[in-house]
Amino acid sequence: MKVIKLLTGRPLPQALSVEELETPTPGPGEVLVRMHAASLNYRDLIVAEGSLSGAQQAKPLIPLSDGAGEIAATGEGVTRWREGDRVVGSFFRDWLDGRFLPKHMQSALGGAIDGVLAEYRLFPETALARMPTHLSFQQAATLPCAALTAWHALFEKTPLLPGETVLVLGTGGVSVFALQFARIAGAKIIATSSSDEKLSRMEQLGASGMINYRARSDWDQAVLELTDSAGVDQIIEVGGAGTLQRSFSASRTGGRVSLIGRLTGIEDRVDPRPIMAKGLTVQGIYVGSVAMLERMVRSIEASGMQPVIDRTFVIDDTAQAYAHLKAAAHFGKVVIEI
Ligand SMILES: NC(=O)c1ccc[n+]([C@@H]2O[C@H](COP(=O)([O-])OP(=O)(O)OC[C@H]3O[C@@H](n4cnc5c(N)ncnc54)[C@H](OP(=O)(O)O)[C@@H]3O)[C@@H](O)[C@H]2O)c1
Structure with missing residues (x-):
């Protein structure tokens, strides 16, 4: 099977190499997924630059946390x-439900462990x-x-209410999804x-x-104003x-950041x-658990929401996909077909 590897100590695009590995066989409790697509996040640039903290980053590594396949x-x-079920992988392999624990950090795809930029992956x-x-x-x-x-921030702690106002900063992946979810919830x-x-x-897309x-x-x-x-x-x-x-300044009293x-x-x-002074709640958000992912999938289905894809690259053009994200000219998500 074809995989992309991110090699230690080299800048992009030289850090990316195409390798042929043997397709693995699933052991007890495991499934083999034929990955069909992956998407890039800003974090993947941080990983490629080697600036995630050492404990969170394995190298060399199959990059990218986000993928879908069958x-x-x-x-x-x-x-x-x-066989044939269509699935998405969880960002944290081991955070199934409940509270986030430090050990979950060691199971982040495309960071602490191999990611999804491969024709096949075991989960x-x-x-x-x-x-x-x-x-x-x-x-x-x-x-x-x-x-x-975005889903975790808006709904998994204090759920957003219809009529509330949400501020999204910039138009990258997280912010465009936050806009779409907030619209579904009836927010401004x-x-x-x-x-x-x-x-x-x-x-x-509905911003006012x-x-x-x-x-x-x-x-x-x-x-x-x-x-x-x-x-x-x-x-x-x-x-x-x-x-x-400035976010504190733009919050209403009792607002959530x-x-x-x-x-x-x-x-x-x-x-x-x-x-x-304003009684703000500042809440840290770190992606989410498998249980949250399942709840989000139900909501996306019920609403018919369509993710916004800026551009799709083929796997042989992975370096161009990274460069496109780095240039920050994108709106929404950058995808790689595998
Ligand atoms: N905590 C977590 O679990 C988690 C999860 C996902 C992402 N993140 C983090 O969230 C951030 C966004 O990630 P992403 O994947 O959505 O990034 P992205 O798709 O690369 O988005 C980049 C966009 O951010 C906007 N931006 C840059 N500087 C800005 C500024 N000073 N003020 C307002 N907007 C600015 C720009 O939008 P315009 O071009 O419209 O100006 C830019 O296009 C990153 O720092 C990432 O590491 C954290």
């Missing part, structure tokens, strides 16, 4: 799946969810990380972007307030240290006083 063979004792039968029936493999491959993270959405063209696409954060570096004030000075109920905080202060990303880096001074 069951090709089942091992002894497998009861959940049959424990518990580490998969069925694909939403209306989606293609390419669409389903966008779900395990970005979509589940304010979106920021560096691009007016991308903002008009957010409007087409649009702010160009390049034109308005005081985008938190723009959010307050759009909300009669009240601020928003929930923020999908993918920016990190460089946006967090889901701390998800680090697009602007991790080292900056943040004044925590607004958390106390």
Whole structure:
């Protein structure tokens, strides 16, 4: 079988190599999945640069956490799946349900353990969810990380209520999914972007307030202008240290800030006083469990939601797919067909 490997100590694209390995056979409790598509996340750039903390990163490694495919063979004792079932992998192989524990970190695909950029991959039968029936493999491959993270932030802690207002930062994978889920829940959405063209696409997807954060570096004030000075109920905080202060400022009193990303880096001074003064809830979100993935799949099916794919590459053009994500010209998800 063909696999892509990410090699130690080399920059992209030289770090990527195509290898032929023997197709594995599933052992007891395992299934062999014929992977049909994978998708890229910002994290995959961090992994390729070698800047995930050492404990979280195996090298060399088959990259990418997100993939969809069909069951090709089942091992002894497998009861959940049959040959031909269409499935998505869980970002954390071992976080099945309940509270996130440090040991789950050691089971993150495409980081601590091999990922999905291979023609075949073995999974424990518990580490998969069925694909939403209306989606293609390419669409389903966008779900395990970005979509589940947005879903977790909006619904798995304090669920978003119809009529609440959500602020999404930028138009990458997590933020576009957050917009789509928030719309399904009957919320209002304010979106920021560096691009007016991308903002008009957010409007087409249902955003009612649009702010160009390049034109308005005081985008938190723009959010307050759009909300009669009240601020928003929930923020999908993918920016990190460089946006967090303005996110506190754009929150309404009692609002929730889901701390998800680090697009602007991790080292900056943040004044925590607004958390106390405004009674904010700041909640860290780390993708999600298999049980959350299953709940999200049900919701996507019930709503008929269609993931937004920016561009699809073939596996031989994996290096171009990474370069496309790095250029940040994309809107939504970047997919690789396997
Ligand atoms: N905690 C978790 O479980 C988890 C899960 C998934 C992702 N993440 C993190 O979340 C972040 C987003 O991931 P992703 O995969 O969605 O990324 P992505 O698809 O690569 O999105 C990148 C987009 O972010 C926007 N952006 C960049 N700098 C910005 C800024 N200063 N203010 C507002 N928007 C900005 C840009 O949108 P415009 O082009 O529209 O300006 C850019 O296109 C990353 O830091 C990633 O590591 C965390």
